[in-house]
Amino acid sequence: MAEPAAETAFADEALTHLDTLYRGALRLTHDPDAAQDLVQEAYLRALRYQHSYQQGTNMKAWLFAIMRNLFWDRFKGARKEDVSLDDVGDFVLFEKLRDEGARPESDVLDKIAASEVVAAVDKLPPLHREVVLLVDVEGFSYKDAAQALGVPIGTVMSRLHRARQQLQKSLFEYAVESGIVRPGGPTQVSQA
Amino acid sequence: MKCQECADKLDRFVDRELTNTEALEVQLHLEGCPDCMEHYEFQEHLKRLVKHSCDCDVAPVAFREKLRQILS
16 A cells, blocks of 8 residues: 555646546547546546556556546447447548649648537547547657557557548548538638 | 658658658658648648647546545
8 A cells, every 4th residue: 555645646646637538538438427437437446556557657648548448348338349440441631632622731621610620539439539539639659559558559550540531531521511622613722 | 752651651750750760751752842741731730630629628627626635
């Protein structure tokens, strides 16, 4: 059992990563109450097993691993293999926009609302969503993401690649549906 | 470096995951290839968009305080 002072120091450090865990839990559960339950359970478990945390290693990745494992064990109940992402093919939004004559391509991104990006992320299967959250949103290295997810770095890279392809596909579909991009239309991005 | 090799390394370049030597090779290619440079800037833009769209949520203050009390 850790000394009280050491335990407090551990809890203080762990709580500096609360926003990362909460954001991750929110994106995984889609429910603020469920996210809080999940994060609270993760912190209690972290405190109980703090002896297994190795000083000097990435505490944020360690905490995220505890939280996402709880999610998969208790909240989801599904086998991870059942929720993987089908291969959407080699969809590259940049090239698609170029094909559609939308120039400059980056202007399209400026017109996509943040809520639509969040919706596109939320549509990703959880196994792919969590790697986007770690690498793109929280800035984890591939190595730290691999530690948090308990998979090899190669798996992080392949999931990230597929997730980004799916994300780009969703954003392109939104851009077309909302008139930001007009397939076969004028060469300028709509000024909506 | 050919454009295809640059495209293959673009994810890792944007994620700062290449070795210094590899990153320098990509950088040199980008500086001499407007098409690949545009593609790179687009990828960077997309990554920033995902980050800024998703990192607005923070843990509620009351929840943070509740956790602090539970853990102390």
